[in-house]
Amino acid sequence: MSVYLYHWFALFFDSFPEWLKTVKPQGILGDLVRHIEGTDEAALRLEYDALFKGTNAHIRIPLWASAIQGQTLMDKTTAGLIARYRQNGYTSVAMDGNPPDYIGQQLRFMEYLSACAITDPEATGAEAEQIRSVYLAGTVRAVREGVETYARHALFPAVLQALDTFVTSPQVFEDIEIQGLEEQLSRLWCYGNIQTGKNVSLPPEPSRIILTAGINNCGGKCVIRAETQYGCILRIMGSFDPQDPQLRPCVRIRGYQGTFLHRERLRYPLRRVGKRGEGKFRRISWQEAVEEISREWVRIRDTYGAASRYVNYSVGVASVMRPDKLAMRLLNADGGFLSYYNSYSSACTRWITPYIYGDNLSGNSLDDVLNAKLIILWGHNPVETIFGNHRNYYLAQAKAQGIKIIVIDPRFSDSAAHYADQWIGIRPSTDSALADGMAFEIWSLGLQDQAFMDQRCLGFDEAHMPDDVPKNECYRAYLFGEKDGIPKTPEWAESITAVPADTIRTLAQEYVAAKPACLLPGFGIQRTGNGEQTVRSLALLACLTGNVGISGGGAAGTGDIAKHQNPALPLLDFPYQGKIPCFLWTQAVERGPSMGAEDGVLGVDRLHTNIKMILNLAGNTLVNQHSDINATKKILEDETKCEFILCSDLFMTSSAMFADILLPGASVFETDNITAPWGGFGDYLLRNNQVIDPLFEGRFEYEWLREVAEKIGCREAFDGGYRSMGEWLQGLYEDTRKTEPELPNFETFKKTGIYRYKNNPVYIAYAKQRADPATALFETPSGRIEIFSPRLYGLHKKDVPGIPAYVPCPEGPGDPLREQYPLQLIGWHTKRRTHTIHDNNEGMEGMEPQRLWIHPQDADVRGLSEGDLADIFNARGKICIPVHVTDRIMAGVIALSQGAWYQPDSEGVDRRGSINVLTSADHPTPLAKGNPQHTNLVEVVKSQA
Structure with a gap:
């Protein structure tokens, strides 16, 4: 009886349509679903995917034992469960790409133990009880509570309530008879164990250390040691080296596991089904995703020309093989694109x-x-x-x-x-x-x-x-x-x-x-x-x-x-010469043909078209890190402006929510790469060695871009004849050795994970000119x-004089707007994030909570005390977060750390503290056309919320 019920509950999570068709005519489970006769099966599947496959940005249901006991997938909890599988002779089966501690896998394991118990109850009874109490009961309860919170169709709470009851009180089901049970049991995948009992135990696997490195746009690029077992990460450690102790990671290493293996990882390719920015998607296959991307790629190229295609500024991966650079290479192989110059950091x-x-x-x-x-x-x-x-x-x-x-x-x-x-x-x-x-x-x-x-x-x-x-x-x-x-x-x-x-x-x-x-x-x-x-x-x-x-x-x-010279991906020749400052991409969406030299356009007199396709790969600049979030959202929501937005990411960020096609990426632990010191401030080179397999159906962007290249007839130009990214990395490394002969061979570099240059002359800027x-x-x-x-x-611009003189700027301290918005708002780079990375990691919050810094004098005037909720606002938007009253900020100035994930409530008020709700995109800097994101006038009042 129990083996049968475990089987069908597992099938519910593994193959929903198949479960529906199989279970309808049978026993108690059939009774649960008979009331869905006449329901639109496609709509039901859409809701199923929203609940259990991560297709809705607003639904968060943990489905894994590790996620219930913490926040992190493929960790010690997962490894512990795998060890139990092996001790009992069980090998986990593929369940839609899920980690082995997935609720469906736990049910499969219980099905296996139940089957084995038929021949030898004592051999498995204690183990089954341990699994039920330590892992399964808590997982089922959490999933059932999540379903009751989010589900609309009565089927899902009913099924999960039945499962919860069965797991916590199996005796309730003892008297239930299932028609044709013996015949049903013979169809179970573990039917053989009903006759033979347990399989032979598998030997334990020793843990091992894998060297890798950070790949984000963090100010420090450091060596990381990952202890692994059973394909899981047990812990992340720094690497203290007496030769160079400063390559140890900073405090952010505390968040690497909790961030990159977070339970809210994107899992499958998605196509938007709601309005842009609504965060509602439908799951599609990788084949469907590649075909749709290829169609839109070619349609927009042929309809509007090369200048209509744009790769957005993104630095979620800041290593040799970067998703944005790979996309640029493919676009150049296919006729070109509108490129950018500058960066948001240092324009x-x-x-x-x-x-x-x-x-x-x-x-x-x-x-x-x-x-x-x-x-x-x-x-x-x-x-x-x-x-x-x-x-x-x-x-x-x-x-x-x-x-x-x-x-x-x-x-x-x-x-x-x-x-x-x-x-x-x-x-x-x-x-x-x-x-x-x-x-x-x-x-x-x-x-x-x-x-x-x-x-x-x-x-x-x-x-x-x-x-x-x-x-x-x-x-x-x-x-x-x-x-x-x-x-x-x-x-x-x-x-x-x-x-x-x-x-x-x-x-x-x-x-x-x-x-x-x-x-x-x-x-x-x-x-x-x-x-x-x-x-x-x-x-x-x-x-x-x-x-x-x-x-x-x-x-x-x-x-x-x-x-030293570092390996670099060649981007090929640029067939289209037009470039814009990266900060002005929203203007190029709205008014491209009117933009020229006065807007910082280079390479062409005027842009030939508006941006019609945006590739936003491994980055959150599309919305979160660009100024004036509310204005940016309005531009992106209009599908007649930019017609196709393609995003890849690890999470459903505020930028990812605006994708038409959204693809799951691979984290730092799930791919190989090569990383150079940040900003060139270091004489070493790091190797990123893959630590675990990609989660779910995540893929590094090279893989699907190569498939798109094949579809549009550009594969050979794109991949340079390399059969894999690993070969390409090795080729780029060997090219670098021609100018940096001190580097060891590639296999040695992979093994050690780092090479420190020995020939490092002291550099003093302009010493030769002085001498x-x-x-x-x-x-x-x-x-x-x-x-x-x-x-x-010679430019004859008032705000760009011939000499280094003080020039007041919009929303500076002398702007008349201060009568309405008297406080100057600045941002800073907090130690708890790398830009937006780690903000979804709850474990990092204690390091530095997101809150508004305000001087006691300014707080007193506004009746604010430590911890009070305050509204920070100007004409562009409003944020509501707690205040930190401190004399570590000067009077008249307030500060928010940048990078918090934009989280608006139903009134459009951001509740997380994303500074770009309040920053301006209307007045880029006069010469570089850079972002003025530390020049903002606002007012603060005590919140009534």
Whole structure:
């Protein structure tokens, strides 16, 4: 009796239509489903998939023992259950790609034990009771509760109630007779065990350690050790290496298992059935997905042309084989696409630094900070962003050596807490004004490095201006008010920055006196409405004090370092030359043909069409990380604008919910890859070794892109003749060995998981130009550091002057909009996430809860106390989250950590705290067209919700 019931309940989870057809005429289970006669079977299947296959973003039912006992699949719980299977001679069967602790698999195992108990009850009775009480009962109860919460059709709660009753109180079913039971038993897959009993036990499998590495766009790329057994991950560990202790992972390693093996992983290819963004899908096969993608791919190409196709900015995988880059390669093989330049992180600094120095290689080797006498972390927070595995190590060493460290930031960051001898709070977007006030003090006292400026710089004073430009356009004339009548004194700077004038004077004098002094800017200060000017102003300070090109100094700017060559995927030639700034993709959806050079379009005079197809692969920028979420949603919801959106991801993110076709990806543990140090800040190369098989029907994007390439006749051009991604990785690695002969052979690299370069010369930016100014020129048109830029001056743009001057920006502290929205809102990169990665991991929340930082003075005015719910709002949207009242944020400024998953309620109010509900997409930065996501005016009130 029990073996039969276990079988049919297992079949319910494994093969729903088959279960319906088989069970209708039979016994108690037949009675349960007789009332569904006449029900639309397709609609019933749609609801079944929503409940049990993850096709509805709003339904979350845990189906695995590991998910009931925690949040993580394929973990110790799963391994423990597999061990029990093996002890009892049971081999788990394929059940729709589910992990072996799936509820259906547990029922299969109980069916097997029940079958074995017919010949030898004592041999299996205790084991069956253990499985029922430790695993199955809790799983069934959780599933039944979930079904009762979400199900509409009465069938599902009824079946799950019957299953719950059977599992917890099997005696209730003892007197029930099933017609033709003997005949039914003979059809069971385990019928042989009814005659023969248990199978022979399988030997235990020892655990082993597999080396892999992080692949996300995290500031640190580190070695990870995964202990595995039975195809499960028992634990994740860092890798402490005495040769290089700084390659150990940061605190985020705590979340790797809980995040990437989370129970809410996407499971199967999906096609949208609801409105865009509604989060309702229908399950389809991989074959159907590839065919539909191929049809839309070709239709849009043939209807609108190459410029209609766009690969959205995404960095969920930041390794050699990146999904977005693979898609770009295929598109180039098929006629081209509209590409982008810039990044959401560093658009302004990467665009403007070459105007100053001629390139972005303005950083010194990380260990060179130990040669400084003063370090200024200007808007730089490496404790949380990491910014290269070794940066914090050397900063800690510097502090231990007594080198003074000053942190300039509106927020008393973790970096300030760890390192700062002095914290200077500053209003967001006013950094140029502070730099001007410091420059005024230095120049007024005659402390500038005049020789350095004379020999290597253009346009800092009247004597070093181009002949065809008025002399009063130089930086000195601006600084001393000779053109506008306003000297940029420390008092002037105080009125803008809120930094006291005396503090500015002392800071300037310390900076110039400490030579060499290292000024290290972060990327956050250039993600403002005037970000380009901030970069220029800090570079001016470095030049004015002669700290460029010397050990212990720092040229500011982007801060890249000359590094070893890394393996890279070739993207092929670009048949279509048009490019847009990545931040303006929503505008290209709406008004592509009207966009030209004034919008940052490169390669063509005007775009030829609107974006009609978006590939958003392994990224959450489509919605969550792009400014003004509500406006972005409105654009994407209109299917007449962008006609086809293809997404791949691990989870049903707010971006994935807008897909027309949504595909399940493979996590860091489920694929091979090669990873280089983040930002080039490191002399090593990492190997990502696959740790476990992909969950469910997840696939790394290479696999299905290759199938699409086959369908559209581009496979050979796409895959370069490699038969697998593994072969391709090896080929790219061997190509790199031609220029980096120090690298070992590929098999050795795979085994060790890392290679540390031995030949690592110290890099000091522009040391050659400093040593030989006559012949070693900068890569600028003048051959000098261009404090005054003739190219920028020639643009005749008020907000892009020829010199590094303070330019107020929209929603800065001087905007009249402050009368309505008096608080400046900034974001920061929290240690508990890598952008949006890990936000769905509940286990990380205790590390740093998502909440609004607000100064006590601003809280008191609004009647707010610690933990109160507050509404943060402007004309773009509203967020409701708890407040954290703290003096670690300066008055007049509030802060939300970026990357929280957008979660609107029925009124459209975000309840998680996604900062981009409030950021603006209407005023990109004037030159780079970058995102001004730290320049926002808002108001905060105590919530009435």
